[in-house]
Amino acid sequence: LSALLTLLFAQEHDFSPDTAAQQQGLTAILQQADSGRILVARHEGVVIAMVSLLYTISTALGGRVALLEDMVVQPDYRGQGVGARLLEYALAYARTQQILRITLLTDHDNAAAQQLYRQHGFQQSGMQAWRLIL
Known part of the structure; x- marks a missing residue:
């Protein structure tokens, strides 16, 4: 999983690969089941893709929502x-968990990812992502 995250963060504008941080984050998700789930795709027993669903509560919707994080497919398996x-x-898993909304972020120029998300019903939000690194 860490190798997949290295691929992802090498192509994102806002992040850089950091194996120790990635392993710490993965461990936290895996050890705290109520924080989210990491779902994977395998080919011949080898993990070739992953996506993380991280949970929080929406006061607007009155229930649990998810942030779709870290969607990445090994380059040899893309397309x-x-x-x-x-x-x-x-998405099917999220429905079984009564997730009311899934939010995600993509780089502005990642047209392939944006097309994939559009094809699965995602719409661009009128809200703008802001962050503060502490």
């Missing part, structure tokens, strides 16, 4: 529908 199938699985 073969792996990401689409993993995303479909993540």
Whole structure:
């Protein structure tokens, strides 16, 4: 999973690969089941794609929502529908968990990811992402 995150963060504008931080984050999610889930796709027993669903509560919706994080497919498997199938699985899983909304972020110029999300019903929000690194 950490190797997949290294691929992801190497292509994102706002982040850089940091294996120790990535492993710490993955461990936290895996050890705290109520914080979220990491879903993977495998080929011949090898993890080739992953997506994380991280949970919080929405006061606007009155229930649990998720942040879709870390959607990444190994380059050799891109364009073969792996990401689409993993995303479909993540959406189905979220429905079984009574998740009311899924929010995600993409780089402004990541047209391929944006097309994938649009094809699965995601719409661009009128809200703007802001962050403060502490």
